[in-house]
Structures are given as structure tokens and as C-alpha cells.
Amino acid sequence: MFIVFGSPRSGTTLLKESLNLHSEIFIPMQTTVISTAAHIAGSTSSWEKASRVIAEAIIASDDYSTVFAPYLTEAEIRGAVNSAAPSLAGVLEAIYGALAGKRGKRLCGDKSPDDLLSIRKLEQVGLLDSRVMFVHIVRDVRGSVASLLNVNWAPPGIEEYFPRIWNYTNLHLYKMLSKKPNYLLVKYEELVTAPATVLARITDLLGVPFQDSMLDASKRGAELRTNPSHRNLGQPFLPDRIDAWRNELSPEVRAHCEYSAREAMQIFGYK
Template sequence: MFILFGSPRSGTTLLKESLNLHPEIIIPFQTTFISAVAHIMGSMSDWSKSRALVAQFITSTDDFASTLAPHISAEEVYSALNSAAPTVAGVLNAIYSKIAENNGKSVAGDKTPDDLLSIRKLEEVGLLGSDIKFLHIVRDVRGIISSLHNVSWSPPGIEEYFPRLWNYTNLHLHRAMASKPNYLLVRYEDLVANPREALTRCTELLGLPFDERMLDHASRAPVLRHDQSHQNLSLPFQPERANSWEKTLSPEIVRHCRDTSGEAMRVFGYL
């Protein structure tokens, strides 16, 4: 099992849907349960009591029908947790192993940008010390802000506080995982500039060979391509978007990004 981490508008969906074109990989639609399960299990040490609650929560989420149910039934979730190790990693391995089995795939993963905001809790419950594999995609925060300005769901004034969140969450995950063999950092800019190399590195982490179909943009995300947030998903990789922020952001916003997230920008090679 693997988790694809990244801030919103970092290319998480682009990377996810490219990986989903691999015949041995399945990543369901974006879920909402991992962070909540971490909080539940972090507050209840008795697995005999929390197991049923965790299973009930997962199968009762508003998006269960659209995200997990096409790949695993509620009954199978309960059954998987009955034999799962009593950890968050154990829960995820049990569920996603069954999802992979049901779809005839070798590997299943999860992609939910919101989970990066709970990185400290995920670390506290031992997820970062588990055998789960982590793909971590980062994008220049200036590019993210420019992209956030183009989606309807982005709140006004997000450029004021988002750079600090981007700095803390991405640095925290990277500092905790950088030296471990089950972690891979992928920069969005490198993905769109050389997708073959970036995707090869991803499949190597997952123990799979590169597959040419991952580069087929015409087959990418047919269900999502009409979503206002994902209008470019069906297009070829666009390296010119990496620095498009230079033409769209004001000097004040650019300076604010540098002042509030300079540490992570340096670590990830943006300064």
C-alpha cells in the first residue's frame, strides 16, 4: 500500500491519474477517512473497542459510496479490519490490499491532499514509521498560489496564510522521511518536464516496472476532466506551467511567499 502526499494544487491528481494508467496500480477517488481514523485510534488504545468504531466510521463517511465502495464493500471493510494489525498502518494495509485484490492489481494507494495537514497526528500514531510507501509531490508555492487563484473553491485571501501551511507540512513530512527507503520526493516541475523519468522513479519505489501507458494523456482521468479544478488533466504534460506564476502573481505576493516559506523553498530547490 502507498500514500500519495502533497499540498492542494501541487499536481497530486495529475500524478495519481498517471499512475492509475499503470495496469498494476489502483488509486480510488479522493477519500476523507485517514486523518480521522488516526485521531480515533490515537485516542483509543484498546483495539478491541476501536475496531468496530473505525469500520463503522469508514463505511459511514459521506463519500464512501463514491470513493471506496466501487472497490470494496462495507462487509469487506469489516472483514479486513477483523484481521488487521491494530495500527493505522494495519488498517490501511488491510483495506487497500483488499482493494488491490478486488481489482486484480498488484498495488493500491490513496491520494488525499487534506491528510498532509494532519501530518503531525499521522506521525504520532506511527504511520511514518510503518512499511507503507510514501510518494510526496511538491510544487513551488508560488505556482500553487497562482493555481489556487484559478479555482472556485479557493477562499479569498488564501495567499496570506497558505505559504506558511505549505512550508510547515511539506517540510515536516520530508524531514521525517527523507532518509527512509519507502519515501520518494517528486517535484511537480520535474514531473511535467520529464514525466518518463519521474514516473519511472515512482514505479520503482512501488516495486513495479515503468509502463508506457502512464504517458497517454488522452486516456487520463476521463471522469475528472470536466471538473473545473482539473481542466488540464486530459492535456499533455505542460512544462510551461511550472513558471507561469511569474506572469500572474504580484511582486507583493511573490515576496510574501519567500518571506513566509523560504526554508522549504530552499530545501526543495525553489530559491
């Protein structure tokens, strides 16, 4: 099982849908499973009780009907959780392992930008010390902010506080995992300029062979293209978007990003 971590508008969906073109990999639609389960596990001292609540929370969530129900029955969700090793990582490996089996895939992963917001809780419940594999995609905060300002779901004023969130969450994850063999840092800018090289690094981490099919934009994310937020999914990788923020951000917003996120920008090589 693996998890794709990344801030909103950092290329998480582009990466997810590229990996989904691999014949041995499946990543379902975005879920809230990991963060929800982490908070339950972190607030319940009895694992027997926590696991029972986690199973029922998954079944009761909107995620179940859209993500899991087409492949796993409620009984199968409960069975996977009950048979799992007593930890959040164990539960995730059991559920996503079962999902991979139903899909006829070797590997199943999860992708949700919301998970990065729960990084401290994920650390507390031991997920970051598990054998789960982690792919961490980072995009220049100025590019992420420029993209957020172009979607209709971002709250007003997000440019004021998002750089600080970007700085803390990405830096926290990196500091926790950077020296571990089951972690890989990917930069959005490298993904769109050298996709074959970056995707090969990811498949190497995941233990599957690289496949050229992951580069086929014509088949990427077909079910998401009607969403205005993902209108470019069917386009070839777009390296020209890397520096688009230079013309889209005001000098004030740009300066605020560079000041508020300066530590992580330096660590990740953004000047």
C-alpha cells in the same frame, strides 16, 4: 499500499491519474479515510474500540458509497479492519489490499491533499514509521498559490496563510521520511518536464515495471475532466505552467510567499 502526499494544487491529481494508467496500480478518488482513522486511533487508547469505530466511520462516510461500495461490502470493510494488524498502517494495508484484489491490481494507493494537514497526527500514530510506501510531490509554493487563486473552491485570502502551511507540512514530512527507503520526493516541475524519468522512479519504489501507458494524456483522468479544477488533465504534460506564477502573482503576494515559506523553498531548491 502506498500514499501520495502533497499540498493542494501541487500536481497530486496529475500524478495519481498518471499512475492509474499503469495496469497494476489503482488509486481511487480522493478520500478522508487516512486522516479520519488517524484521529480516531490517536484519541482512543483501546485498539479494539478504535478499530471498531474506524470501520464504522469508513462505512458511514460519503467516501464509502463513492469509493469503496462498488468493490467492498460493509461486511468486507469490517472484516478487513478486524483482521488487520493493530495499527493505522495495518488497517490501511488491509483495506487497500482488499480493494486492489477486487480491482485485479497488484497495488492500491491513496491520494488526498488533506492528509498532509494531519501530518503530526499521522506521525503520532506511527504511520510514518510503517512499511507503507510514501510518494511526496512538492511544487514551488508560488505556483501552488497562483493555481489556488484560479479555482473557485479556495477560500478568500488563502494567499495570506497558505505559504506558511505549505512550509510547515511539506518540511515536516520531508524531515521525518527523507532518509527512509520507502519514501520518494518528487518535484512537480520535474514531473512535467521529464515525466518518464520521474514515473520510472516511482514505479521502482513501488516494485512494478515502468509502463509507457502512464504517459498517455488522452486517457488520463477522463472522469475528472468536467471539473474546471482539472481541465488540463487530458492535455500533455505542461512544462510552460512551471513559471506561469511570474505573470499571475502580484509582487506583494510573491514576496509574501518567498518570506513565509523561505525555509522549505530552500530545502526543496526553489530560488
